[in-house]
Amino acid sequence: MAIPASLRNDLADVPLLEDAGSLRMRSRDFFWFSPILKETLEDKRAEIVAVPRHKADVMRVAAACAKHRVPLTVRGGGTGNYGQAVPLKGGVVLDMGKLDQVIWQRPGAGRFGAGARMLEIDRALAPAGHELRFHPSTRQHATIGGFVAGGAAGAGSCTWGQISDPGAVLAVEVVTVEEQPRVIELTGRDVLRVMHAYGVNGIITEVEVPLAPSHPWCERIAIFPTLSAAAHFAHTFTECDGIAKKLVTVHDPQVVPYLRRLAPYAESETAQPPAMVIVMVSEPQADACELIVAEHGGKVTFRRNAEDARKVAFLETSGLQPLYEFTWNHTTLHAIRIDPTITYLQLRFPPANNLELVDWVAERFRDEVLLHLEFQRRFGKVTCSSLPLVRYTTPERLDAIMAELDAKGVAVSNPHTYVLDNAGWKRVDAPQAEFKRLADPHGLMNPGKLAHWQTEQMKAIA
């Protein structure tokens, strides 16, 4: 659709971007990790990008889109993997990047503009000795609003669980897409209405989260003879309640070669390539960690102290990037750069027998599904999830792998769909859909993202 001149008029002095380069760049995220999404989403484009300076600008854009019935797609850092930020039906992309204030912080909690980048938040909190509990591997670019709308876990999950856990988000402020936009404050369980809804049921403008007092996180890499040995270490280590930790990642020996800059730390005395574990641990407890490494037959090959790790993360110095950029879905990025035929899946292992199932997957899909494991707490128990690399052949084969994993009891989330209600555990449940009726009554927020809801609405309108 073409943008009506009257819409442009109603946007008044809200900063806009309309050049082809900006339209392309701000209509994309990391959907291209999926060969299937790549084909579908590659050519989707916004017709205009609005870059609000403050909440008043957001409300002006919301009102104008509602009045002119123009699709509106909210964009954070564009670090998602399912086309969360891709405008399926054109229209306006709302780039939240300028709403990046620390609104307030006090011991144990903080409130931030939705567009604040997570690294910048941590930089602002550092003098007070606080930090965000979680961040994705894309900490540098991801925004807090985008993480709440489209993220789940990350560094920090080995201690704090998931972003959707009780108490993990204290409040979210949402602007509705109506002719007269309202500002709605969601607290308590109500925050779940907009969490992981990919921004289709209201414009998240502010996020209030509990903070973690920060530990001095140092980094370690350890190698182990096998994936199984590495996974056993990682599980035991994560279960050590008394060791403060931020990240515990395990890479299968077949994944390690894709992490080129880590090659010097993967040299094993044996002919077999080793499995690798990446850890962020409170500096005074690094020795306790290394003791457990040794007890599991591992060897520490890389050590970076907390101050140096902080400096590279905060871009105050050059050198090997922070190790969390070799974990979670950054792993896929490194692998695709080397081998563009690679894609990935999303798995969650049940706590009761996660290590057995890890062994089973590694054996069953050897050379095809290459595991890396992210250890985390889930409702008081330790388990792991995985975003395994997959040597991709056909969509049918991908479906067959997912079906077999699912049948065996490994929870699979399909990252190869842009439709929210198709995506495994990120399904839309009642409060999210219900809230969409209230916050987006005209169904303008990235139409097409919610297949089922769209049909329902069409019926209602017809």
Next chain:
Amino acid sequence: MAIPASLRNDLADVPLLEDAGSLRMRSRDFFWFSPILKETLEDKRAEIVAVPRHKADVMRVAAACAKHRVPLTVRGGGTGNYGQAVPLKGGVVLDMGKLDQVIWQRPGAGRFGAGARMLEIDRALAPAGHELRFHPSTRQHATIGGFVAGGAAGAGSCTWGQISDPGAVLAVEVVTVEEQPRVIELTGRDVLRVMHAYGVNGIITEVEVPLAPSHPWCERIAIFPTLSAAAHFAHTFTECDGIAKKLVTVHDPQVVPYLRRLAPYAESETAQPPAMVIVMVSEPQADACELIVAEHGGKVTFRRNAEDARKVAFLETSGLQPLYEFTWNHTTLHAIRIDPTITYLQLRFPPANNLELVDWVAERFRDEVLLHLEFQRRFGKVTCSSLPLVRYTTPERLDAIMAELDAKGVAVSNPHTYVLDNAGWKRVDAPQAEFKRLADPHGLMNPGKLAHWQTEQMKAIA
């Protein structure tokens, strides 16, 4: 035995106490919670109390005791319950209270004189935003050295596990009892050599522990219709990885009347007396906690904000004492003051079926064993331990109860023995006994405390 004049001479200017009042008071701890220990330990007395001002004094006392073969018993805050600080064979009691320095602190760790009281340590750390991870309910009087030598868990265990977990103590400095005392630094797993050894294998002079960055801990009391409902809440709440918490205690309805100052917060609308839960939670997450209380059919009856809770704990203001003084073994203290026939046990419930076993104990020993539950993490899983009140009749009945609990799979530690190697899970394992040979070659450290070891030594000497 009488103290030889030559020993006194060798002690030079080390401050000594010899009046009857001091000798009595510094020869006691809270062993009288046990009717059995009370009978045995009541009349045990030191002949002299040494109060070293610094490490040089400690070494002087150690050397003198070794030279003259006089028994030496180390004393911290005297808050133990098994006669840890009671000199079984007289001699010298070494009161460590003046070795109370913060030796250093840095982000994530601190090192303290063994005699530093835990409350004072937290007071000193507060400006930097740090605190000890654990403290017993006797935080005000307990010393860090005594806690390491004779304690196990406490407030903080719902997050950090036990003091004996990997990494929970970074280093311990020990002075040996020899004519030429040595100073030995134990690190890594070696710290286990002196942990929970009741001070019989070397004089702990310094302790280095990881610190927790502190949250603003507010307090809540909630009541529930039944013990079972309260326990289910407490388990679920402790499993909420995303809610920062310091204390989760459950009191059976029959325990509540013994906590007199909490009576106003136990008023239920029903005729049945309620079960009570005491919680310390990070202030910004108190609402998340209250939501879970409500979902479990509970009702919050008391709220104190973090600043007020801190002030009463730090003795900056009067008012209801900190709620942790109504938990762990303080519960027994409150109960014994009202009913001197009461004693207690020490139970640990296995994580797999702790809630079932709690119900079973409550049903099986109704009116005789009154549970209060301390929820904690143990090796990555949530479970509870208990120091239940017991309506005491005879030693035989106490043994029968312990045997039945043990047979059912509830781990029992017998707190009614002063002999270290009899005391259930606090058994002496190899590294502790081995270290005694090295640190106390003449067997002078509170002889009688280690029954088995004493016999072995006698054989060796004979």
